[in-house]
Amino acid sequence: MIVKKHLLPISLAISALTFGATPALADFGSKHDKNRVPKHARKNQRQQKAGAFDFSEIFDTVQILNAGAVEIHLGGHLEQSELEAMDPLEAYVHAFEEGDELFEINYNALDGVGVNVGNGKRFTSFPRPDLKGPNAWANILPHRATGPNGDSCISCHNVPVADGGGGVNDNVIRMDPERQQKGFIERQSPHLFGMGAVQLVAEEMTTALHAQRDEAISESCSSDADTTVELTAKGVSFGELTVSCEEVNYDNVEGLNSDLVVRPFEWKGLTGFVRAFVRGAAHQELGMQATELVGDVDSDFDSITNELSVGDITALTIYNAAQPRPVTKVELNSIINTLSEEEQETYGLPLSDADMASIENGEALFNSIDCASCHSPEMEVASPVFYEPSQHANYRDETYPAGDIAGLPSTSLQFNLLTEIMDNPQELASGQTLGQFEESENGGALVRLYGDLKRHDMGRAMAEEIDEGNVGASVFLTENLWGVGSTPPYLHDGRATTMAEAILYHGGEAESSKEQFESLSDTEKADLVNFLDNLVLYLAEE
Numbered sequence: 001m002i003v004k005k006h007l008l009p010i011s012l013a014i015s016a017l018t019f020g021a022t023p024a025l026a027d028f029g030s031k032h033d034k035n036r037v038p039k040h041a042r043k044n045q046r047q048q049k050a051g052a053f054d055f056s057e058i059f060d061t062v063q064i065l066n067a068g069a070v071e072i073h074l075g076g077h078l079e080q081s082e083l084e085a086m087d088p089l090e091a092y093v094h095a096f097e098e099g100d101e102l103f104e105i106n107y108n109a110l111d112g113v114g115v116n117v118g119n120g121k122r123f124t125s126f127p128r129p130d131l132k133g134p135n136a137w138a139n140i141l142p143h144r145a146t147g148p149n150g151d152s153c154i155s156c157h158n159v160p161v162a163d164g165g166g167g168v169n170d171n172v173i174r175m176d177p178e179r180q181q182k183g184f185i186e187r188q189s190p191h192l193f194g195m196g197a198v199q200l201v202a203e204e205m206t207t208a209l210h211a212q213r214d215e216a217i218s219e220s221c222s223s224d225a226d227t228t229v230e231l232t233a234k235g236v237s238f239g240e241l242t243v244s245c246e247e248v249n250y251d252n253v254e255g256l257n258s259d260l261v262v263r264p265f266e267w268k269g270l271t272g273f274v275r276a277f278v279r280g281a282a283h284q285e286l287g288m289q290a291t292e293l294v295g296d297v298d299s300d301f302d303s304i305t306n307e308l309s310v311g312d313i314t315a316l317t318i319y320n321a322a323q324p325r326p327v328t329k330v331e332l333n334s335i336i337n338t339l340s341e342e343e344q345e346t347y348g349l350p351l352s353d354a355d356m357a358s359i360e361n362g363e364a365l366f367n368s369i370d371c372a373s374c375h376s377p378e379m380e381v382a383s384p385v386f387y388e389p390s391q392h393a394n395y396r397d398e399t400y401p402a403g404d405i406a407g408l409p410s411t412s413l414q415f416n417l418l419t420e421i422m423d424n425p426q427e428l429a430s431g432q433t434l435g436q437f438e439e440s441e442n443g444g445a446l447v448r449l450y451g452d453l454k455r456h457d458m459g460r461a462m463a464e465e466i467d468e469g470n471v472g473a474s475v476f477l478t479e480n481l482w483g484v485g486s487t488p489p490y491l492h493d494g495r496a497t498t499m500a501e502a503i504l505y506h507g508g509e510a511e512s513s514k515e516q517f518e519s520l521s522d523t524e525k526a527d528l529v530n531f532l533d534n535l536v537l538y539l540a541e542e
């Protein structure tokens with residue numbers, strides 16, 4: 001069920017970031033297809049398809065009769081200068097509201113959505129490197145690995161509520177990075193809750209790792225001797241460095257790149273910050289090319305330029321980053337009087353004493369069999385304010401991918417995880433709202449993500465044919481488990497239809513925890529699964 005949500009101080013519409021659409025095998029055909037084109041007709045057909053459909057031929061007429069969805073719903077694109085001229089809180093709220101709209105609307109040809117994918121079509125669930133003719137898919141810049149496969153964001157981020165994940169039918173199909181079409185990479189659409197908090201955790205971890213490296217270099221230069229330093233951040237070990245004054249040996253670094261930058265997004269941990277994630281998804285999945293990505297150039301040959309302005313991308317970034325945190329059924333049970341009967345039924349409320357005991361025991365078992373060694377229950381963010389652009393050099397653009405198109409933002413938009421998350425305004429006994437993050441004893445924010453933002457070898461059962469990102473075919477970023485009870489199926493491609501399956505697919509570095517799970521009694525297994533099912537996504541109804 002998709003529901004609208006209440007916001008403070010204003011009501012905003014729902015939306016989410018798109019990553020895929022329903023697969024359409026007809027794009028490639030099958031040797032078993034009785035309706036395939038006969039061999040004698042294929043040459044003529046190929047000649048007819050050689051030239052890509054030229055939208056410019058009908059553009060003028062379409063423009064007279066129609067308008068782009070951005071124009072219809074928002075009156076035009078958002079200018080970055082407009083946001084920077086506002087009061088900080090006003091700018092945050094306005095950007096969130098605009099970003100909400102940009103996520104919800106169905107873009108059309110006059111916005112620049114889609115691209116030529118053969119036979120006059122704009123969308124496909126499969127990448128088309130075979131389309132090498134003029135103005136065709138393979139020649140689009142920057143090169144695409146997928147799609148475009150949808151015309152809106154919310155279409156693939158709506159399980160079980162808006163801004164959630166996507167079902168297995170919404171999986172993204174990507175080609176291999178070398179564009180040889182050796183096979184496909186399949187990825188499940190993640191939920192978007194708590195994205196800003198995750199970036200802040202990554203920023204502080206990167207700061208700690210860089211400080212340890214730099215201190216080791218300084219110490220080595222002072223002592224004129226090699227130094228070995230253990231790399232740890234927020235309780236997570238990333239291996240070690242051997243440092244001399246002239247050289248740093250990264251061979252024993254674990255779980256991240258040698259630049260020691262924690263990249264918390266995508267299943268392989270390939271993207272570092274929300275803005276890069278947003279504009280990449282817009283380009284790949286929607287075919288909407290941001291000005292900061294390509295400049296004032298029609299590099300996807302659809303007769304439209306400047307499809308998303310710098311201000312638009314800022315708004316989308318703020319909207320994603322300011323999503324509320326995932327919650328638990330136990331929390332929802334504590335405010336059950338604020339929930340509708342339908343919501344109570346959806347989340348299996350009210351919880352009985354037996355349910356509560358099962359969840360509590362399951363949490364203890366989760367820790368006892370070392371699941372928490374990778375799925376860390378919580379991390380503290382010392383500075384709970386999210387800035388866009390970030391104040392951390394590794395989490396912002398020094399120049400846009402398109403170069404110096406209009407200058408980078410001169411000021412940052414910002415919001416506080418503790419006080420300025422606008423969704424889920426129901427007040428808890430602690431005084432915080434259901435959407436806001438809990439304040440730590442040190443004045444920071446507790447981020448209960450159940451993850452470590454580190455890559456791990458998950459063993460042969462999860463290994464893929466294609467090594468995306470060159471990090472290892474069986475290597476994946478630890479999946480943050482907050483919200484996992486609301487986002488089946490599980491794992492990177494949705495192969496696990498139940499929580500128990502997902503656990504049993506674990507191997508490699510998680511082999512011991514899997515074996516310990518297998519040795520539990522049936523009741524204990526059920527309790528552990530009940531604990532995980534307790535970690536859910538929720539949005540207040542309007």
